[in-house]
Amino acid sequence: MVDILLYVFLAVQIAACFYLLLPFLFLITSSVMPVSESDRAMASGMADEGQSDQETGIVCVITAYKEKEFAFLLVDSLLKQKYGKFHIYLVADRCEAEDSDPKNQKLSILYPDAPLDSKVSSLRMAMSEIDASVYPYTLVFDPDNLAHPKYLQELNALLMQGYKAVQTRRTAKNLNTNMACIDAAGEHYYHITQRLAPFRLGSSATIAGSGMAIETSLYSQLLDETQKSFAEGEVIVAEDKILQNHLIELGHIIAYAPNAVLYDEKVVSAAQVQRQRTRWINSWFGYFKEALSLAGFGVKRASSNALLFGLMISTPPLFLMLLAGGFLAVLSWLLTPSFAPWMSAAVLIFGLTFMVSLMLAQADRRIWKALVSVPLFIFRQLMAMLNIKKANTSFMETTHEKRLTIEEVIFDIGEFKRVKG
Template structure:
């Protein structure tokens, strides 16, 4: 019986560690997070890859935002996969429209379709989703990270729409992950997690990581970040490199999207354990911290499991229930710290009271996880906005 209690205690410590992790990273950042000196400062040439699948209605908006950026050295490659491009017309020579003759239904295939048709030898590439808008200083902020010698940089994906409770809660979760998985991880001497868009790489690194890697379904960013870390590189976090991202507004949209994300976590969970073993062998702090992030379950799963363990402790190990109280206090402290640091809109604070409903829909997504790859390869966009003149 004592062995059973010991095993239960160990399991709880490991699970609760994910709630305490922000505090550990914050403390580590005070000692290990040193900014690299600038190795070279110049205006690099970017390939901007914008991927669209079936929908192109938002393409004029994202292209317009890029063309209005305070930067000149780039070419935009719009890969319109399985799209009608008859109405896509741009006068600017920096915009190239590519329509694959066959359906690709894959992020990486779209990326390499563009790479193989680059009009010149770009030094760097940045990946933007069709529903994104780009901040005017996006490229300059990326350059400041690259100038420190990094070959991979993740920027910020901030909400462009907060027009529903679900969009606000979606952004609240993103803000928490932005602080913990990107800012604190990076400052602690590890790497910022990739988020699918608003990220940039040297062309050489991107090709070496994915060119010979056949990836099906969602989650190319999971493979990419593993490959980058496996090569001993760090992913920098550029807090001022901002793209504005469309947040989920409808329940079916939310369930389908989260179902794909949960499926991706299960699918690539093995990479976390693989990287953890390598980090121990290589004595790599960067890889070790990042491996913990990779094995962490989605937040709603962690909260449900933790609640069940807390209730169990009330009957079997009452004193151990205090551990969960401390863990949850730390977690919520950093939730509000994140909202404060990134200046969250008042709507987001008000939406938090509906968090249990948001968790419920993610449970519904979990039930659909086996069919996730059959739902769709892209999130359908509902938010509309006019191009500013």
């Protein structure tokens, strides 16, 4: 019996080593890959070269739940784009129309007659207004986002290459607390290991929940299918994960546009970390089986895109990787000393991969300084695990606090770069 348990423990360690080393393998293999056409486009800044005198019609859809004032700041940043062919639909759920609402020919504000209480329902409401022949692509935002002035130009450079789906780069708009900085560190890590590296390897970038552009007719179809698969009134957890899995199963590559920068509000307090991560952790547990099924689908169909993507999205959240890796490394010295050096090496390589990712992403020095608060960040996520069942029955929206304009965000980033230099 003891021998069987030791073999089980060894199998767990091997699985843990695989997931700890997977980001490193993505990173190292993508760094030695030949430069692709997409890489050349991104490196040369196709938007500056004028390739994109030819503009693709883009609809920008913003889903605002009780917080349309934040969305107005995003609208302002979009109206300042150096791009012509776009329109904005703002779905203001549980909000009231006011005389002070912004007016612009490129903006349509939709107020549902009855509360929707669902991001998917809000998206479907906007999609019903869109003419796909005029706007072939739909770009989705959260209300707390802000778009860089060249955002749509840079995105257009990838859309012109014919991709059906493109994820843009999300980065922090606020680094005002240690919690916000650590949240931003995670965004940098995923930018490198789950978006840029896989795309360079010919696979797909993960969808981040906002800042993704999808062919309008395809997106409308996928949203309808998603809605039909859930009972009326049921909370749809992680619609972005459902969407990306469908895209991969259909044979599409989700492209990545690292030069199209979208600023995203990061959690500022430990309590916010716990609430937000409750949804995220629940979605990982809920879709782990589907992720492995997608990898199996890739093997069956000889699709490297589906195989690599399925393995990547089955990777546990960062904090679970750190905790489980550290715990197993210590335990392995006691129970399986012959494997302990390998387990410890995997944990070390994972930590180095995280640090290298921050360096490659040129993380702000405030992020580096905030890493001392990682234990508190992890503790709050452990607390979030105790509430994951609540995420199946509650919308659990994140409350936003930082009302910043795009000019303020860009100035803040520029000031810190100037001081650092």
